[in-house]
Amino acid sequence: xxxxxSPAATAVDDRLxxxxxxxxxxxxxxxxxxxxxRAHGFERPIAxxxxxxxxxxxxxxxxxxxxxxxxxxxxxxxxxxGLSLALLLATPWVKGDDVSMSLPGYWVIAALVAWGIAYRTxxxxxxxxxxASADLARQDVDGSDYGNAFLLxxxxxxxxxxxxxxxxxxxxxxEAERAAxxxxxxxxxARAVHDGVLQVLALVQRRGRxxxxxxxxxxxxxxxxxxxxxxxxxxxxxxxxxxxxxYVDLVAELARLERSACxxxxxxxxxxxxxAAVSDELVAATRACLDNVRRHVGEDASAWVLLQAFAxxxxxxxxxxxxxxxxxxxxxxxxxxxxxxxxxxxxxxxxLGGTATLVTGSFGTxxxxxxxxxxxxxxxxx
Amino acid sequence: xSAVEAAAVVRxxxxxxxxxxxxxxxxxxxxxxxxxxxxxxxxxxxxxxxPAARPDVVVLDLQIPAPDGVEVTGEIVRQxxxxxxxxxxxxxxxxxxxxxxTAGATGYLVKSASREELLAAVRRVAxxxxxxxxxxxxxxxxxxxxxxETPLDPAEPALTDRETEVLRMVAKGMSYRxxxxxxxxxxRTVQNHVQNTLRxxxxxxxxxxxxxxIERGLDAD
Numbered sequence: 001x002x003x004x005x006s007p008a009a010t011a012v013d014d015r016l017x018x019x020x021x022x023x024x025x026x027x028x029x030x031x032x033x034x035x036x037x038r039a040h041g042f043e044r045p046i047a048x049x050x051x052x053x054x055x056x057x058x059x060x061x062x063x064x065x066x067x068x069x070x071x072x073x074x075x076x077x078x079x080x081x082g083l084s085l086a087l088l089l090a091t092p093w094v095k096g097d098d099v100s101m102s103l104p105g106y107w108v109i110a111a112l113v114a115w116g117i118a119y120r121t122x123x124x125x126x127x128x129x130x131x132a133s134a135d136l137a138r139q140d141v142d143g144s145d146y147g148n149a150f151l152l153x154x155x156x157x158x159x160x161x162x163x164x165x166x167x168x169x170x171x172x173x174x175e176a177e178r179a180a181x182x183x184x185x186x187x188x189x190a191r192a193v194h195d196g197v198l199q200v201l202a203l204v205q206r207r208g209r210x211x212x213x214x215x216x217x218x219x220x221x222x223x224x225x226x227x228x229x230x231x232x233x234x235x236x237x238x239x240x241x242x243x244x245x246x247y248v249d250l251v252a253e254l255a256r257l258e259r260s261a262c263x264x265x266x267x268x269x270x271x272x273x274x275x276a277a278v279s280d281e282l283v284a285a286t287r288a289c290l291d292n293v294r295r296h297v298g299e300d301a302s303a304w305v306l307l308q309a310f311a312x313x314x315x316x317x318x319x320x321x322x323x324x325x326x327x328x329x330x331x332x333x334x335x336x337x338x339x340x341x342x343x344x345x346x347x348x349x350x351x352l353g354g355t356a357t358l359v360t361g362s363f364g365t366x367x368x369x370x371x372x373x374x375x376x377x378x379x380x381x382x
Numbered sequence: 383x384s385a386v387e388a389a390a391v392v393r394x395x396x397x398x399x400x401x402x403x404x405x406x407x408x409x410x411x412x413x414x415x416x417x418x419x420x421x422x423x424x425x426x427x428x429x430x431x432x433p434a435a436r437p438d439v440v441v442l443d444l445q446i447p448a449p450d451g452v453e454v455t456g457e458i459v460r461q462x463x464x465x466x467x468x469x470x471x472x473x474x475x476x477x478x479x480x481x482x483x484t485a486g487a488t489g490y491l492v493k494s495a496s497r498e499e500l501l502a503a504v505r506r507v508a509x510x511x512x513x514x515x516x517x518x519x520x521x522x523x524x525x526x527x528x529x530x531e532t533p534l535d536p537a538e539p540a541l542t543d544r545e546t547e548v549l550r551m552v553a554k555g556m557s558y559r560x561x562x563x564x565x566x567x568x569x570r571t572v573q574n575h576v577q578n579t580l581r582x583x584x585x586x587x588x589x590x591x592x593x594x595x596i597e598r599g600l601d602a603d
Contacts, residue, residue, distance in 0.1 A: 198472035199403060199472045209497070226494050230492075234476070264516050264517060265520075266554075267520050267521075268521065268524020268527065270524065306523075362563075363556065
């Protein structure tokens with residue numbers, strides 16, 4: 001859509017033309033008052049009065065005509081500026097040669113501004129040049145006449161340029177608002193669709209479990225899909241938050257790990273923004289812990305990841321429900337020089353300036369990472 | 383006391399826009415001996431039927447046609463502070479779950495929970511025990527953390543160290559029994575800590591409502 005014909009641009013025009021209508025009345029009042037004060041100087045007072053009546057009638061008509069967008073035709077604008085030109089050129093005949101104030105006076109500005117609104121910079125320039133030429137043609141030129149004419153041209157161009165800018169800005173704002181509304185509606189629809197799919201998957205899973213047999217397998221598959229989709233939605237929702245490229249939301253990154261059936265990720269409801277390098281290391285360390293759980297406790301072993309974010313640090317823990325590491329097993333591993341996995345986990349966290357603690361017991365095995373946090377970008381909920 | 387006897391007096395209302403799901407839940411609850419006194423397919427119906435049905439427990443899907451589950455929770459808890467709300471959510475939208483629990487819900491369960499998990503959750507919620515998933519505990523921890531960093535009112539309740547510790551363990555997937563063992567506490571004490579956590583979360587909500595009212599000048603005249 002052209003920035004000049006969009007509904008937003010038309011709304012701007014409407015406002016501006018309403019302002020011109022007021023301006024026209026004020027200028028008419030000024031011209032009438034000046035003419036009455038100097039009525040004795042008119043060579044043909046009756047023709048002068050007739051001209052003022054014409055101006056008053058045109059002021060009323062123009063106010064009505066410009067009020068509706070469909071009536072703002074080129075013919076109207078040509079007539080508007082044409083009348084002003086005619087009155088300027090008729091000035092010597094009506095008022096005599098030695099009267100410096102023109103017959104319509106400042107009233108011509110209304111036509112100039114109308115052209116600026118309707119045809120922007122070009123319109124302001126054309127109307128300004130026409131009116132200035134007519135003003136100069138009706139009299140012997142002196143310095144102040146030239147100044148007035150110059151102001152008409154410059155004023156026309158400036159008004160035209162500003163009207164054009166206003167219309168463009170209104171159109172752009174309108175488009176941005178529309179795009180935002182469309183995006184919001186799309187995400188609302190997606191949510192509804194996702195929710196419907198999740199409901200059905202959950203139902204299949206539930207009924208399958210109850211009915212058993214082949215249906216139990218079907219239910220299990222539905223359950224896997226349901227968890228994957230939920231994780232995906234969660235990660236996508238978090239990704240919507242616009243972040244500087246070098247920062248990522250650790251909550252969203254960790255949520256991806258939940259796609260495997262046995263992992264539960266608990267995190268705050270707000271994004272936890274960390275430099276991408278820090279986040280990557282934390283996710284890698286978490287992944288290593290989860291691999292360990294799978295290897296030592298079992299393929300289907302449950303594991304829980306908890307992320308807590310503080311202003312100065314993040315705390316991340318990975319726990320499993322396994323039998324724990326038997327006493328002496330770690331020492332034995334160290335003695336045999338094969339502490340590869342836990343050393344690599346510790347190494348990653350130490351590189352971030354943090355600490356990694358391993359607790360094990362009848363309650364399972366738990367890794368806890370504490371990593372200091374540097375100043376986060378704008379909008380961080382910390 | 384058998385499960386049926388225990389449940390005989392519990393009146394339940396089921397709110398869900400999915401007919402299949404609603405029927406399945408209704409059937410499961412009825413089989414377990416609960417009295418399903420009303421069902422509703424959207425927020426409007428739920429609010430209309432709630433006063434007459436007078437349920438003890440409302441099993442409420444968060445994603446229902448407007449008014450949504452969060453608004454319904456807030457409104458029915460306002461009408462009857464003794465009602466227990468168990469919210470279910472298919473998508474587990476973080477913000478909604480936290481908002482519902484802050485608005486007064488006593489428990490939260492993902493919809494993919496099994497029949498047994500659902501019945502256990504309804505039973506516990508009916509007794510006034512909060513039902514926390516590890517995910518919800520993580521959200522609540524985050525919420526208290528956020529509030530402690532931007533305290534709006536020094537009188538606002540914060541979690542004690544012990545409550546935080548218990549909540550952290552819930553978020554790490556530990557059962558109350560495991561927590562009790564590890565902290566050398568009674569099962570009941572652990573439950574009380576979790577209950578206090580929820581109470582403080584919801585108290586904050588009332589503080590916020592009061593502040594909101596004052597800011598809007600409702601107290602001025």
